[in-house]
Amino acid sequence: MAVIDESYAWQLIQDARRRLPALPAVLAAAADDAPELHVDAQFRWHSEAEVTPAAAALLDALLPVAFGGSRFVIAQIGQSLDGRIATESGHSHYVTGEASRVHLHRLRALVDAVVVGAGTVAADDPQLTVRHAEGGNPVRVVLDPRARVSGACKVFRDGAAPTLHLVGHPHAAIGRGVECIGIDVGEDGVSPQSILDCLAERGLRRVLIEGGGVTISRFLQAGLLDRLHVVVAPLIIGSGRPAVSLAPIARLDSALRPPCRSQPMGADMFFDLDLRG
Ligand SMILES: NC(=O)c1ccc[n+]([C@@H]2O[C@H](COP(=O)([O-])OP(=O)(O)OC[C@H]3O[C@@H](n4cnc5c(N)ncnc54)[C@H](OP(=O)(O)O)[C@@H]3O)[C@@H](O)[C@H]2O)c1
Known part of the structure; x- marks a missing residue:
């Protein structure tokens, strides 16, 4: 079964950054049997393929950057x-x-x-x-x-x-x-x-x-x-x-x-x- 590993996930992230497709988007390498990754407007992703834990962590961290605009x-x-x-x-x-x-x-x-x-x-x-x-x-x-x-x-x-x-x-x-x-x-x-x-x-x-x-x-x-x-x-x-050092605030309601x-x-x-x- 096709697997999305860390190296393939990084390839998809770089490709998304280059092309900036509109969300929701389907990402995949050019090969016919390459596993697809579906990404929604909140950068949540899913795939029919198995996604390794390292690839999942990478997608969570960097899809919002790749699609940052x-x-x-x-x-x-x-x-x-x-x-x-x-x-x-x-x-x-x-x-x-x-x-x-x-x-x-x-x-x-x-x-x-x-x-x-x-x-x-x-x-x-x-x-x-x-x-x-x-x-x-x-x-x-x-x-x-x-x-x-x-x-x-x-x-x-x-x-x-x-x-x-x-x-x-x-x-x-x-x-x-x-x-x-x-x-x-x-x-x-x-x-x-x-x-x-x-x-x-x-x-x-x-x-x-x-x-x-x-x-x-x-x-x-x-x-x-x-x-x-x-x-x-x-x-x-x-x-x-x-x-980080920002201008002082008096109350925690003003914290970011x-x-x-x-x-x-x-x-x-x-x-x-x-x-x-
Ligand atoms: N752990 C990390 O992620 C990380 C990442 C990067 C760096 N570091 C470490 O952080 C230390 C340096 O950080 P830092 O906060 O002291 O200094 P910094 O942010 O690297 O540099 C500050 C200096 O840059 C200039 N500068 C920056 N923004 C400015 C602005 N808006 N207007 C005018 N000047 C501006 C000023 O230069 P002048 O002083 O010449 O006026 C200012 O004093 C180093 O020890 C480095 O090893 C750690």
Whole structure:
């Protein structure tokens, strides 16, 4: 009997993201006997074929991203039980486990652009490419209003994917395949909407805000995230860089309580928050 395993499920998810068929939709590989997956408007799926547990978890987590639409902004964060993404010194390798790393790389493969703040590039020197999953690299975007990130960082040197360097005062590009773009920096910093506008002008409309906490919080506070993926590791750091920090609220009635689905992700717990409401 036909089986939908993790690898086939990932193929269907990538295909849905490329074609963006209207929901409800039937997804299947091109081969005649390829198993079909039916997806409804709430991203619920069913199939006549056997679906392995790993494939089911993947479909639950990523069909809402694949079908997120041609304009879609998602953020993901890996945090400890006490809401930290790194130590005080910025050490963050690794808060969450291998499964969450694969998930992050799949998210990168499903978007046009991945955005990180200057703090993350300075602390981690990330590549922001897709290596732990099959898929193409997104455009890399470094939000660096004060142009403090070193030109020696991998994103500016490795030429692995087009890279946009968003700075307050544009200067000559600092690396191969790097475009330096001036953005308005006001008293409150850079408006997250202006970042999305700048990316949309370049055809980059499906965007992953990858971190760190400051950058994600700015987009969340501005109400610009469609979804937030939070992976919580059973770890207490006790101090350090916070995941989400928003303007203070007086009462819990004002807290964000978006619709949420959760599932185990390796030894961690994965939360998928739908913020479109
Ligand atoms: N666990 C995870 O999922 C995860 C993911 C990513 C990063 N990290 C860790 O998180 C730490 C970095 O996070 P972070 O929260 O400290 O910093 P961050 O969000 O990476 O970068 C913050 C900086 O980016 C610039 N920035 C971001 N949004 C801005 C806006 N709207 N307007 C103006 N400037 C803006 C500012 O640069 P200036 O300071 O130059 O003004 C700001 O201080 C690192 O230790 C990294 O290892 C963890």
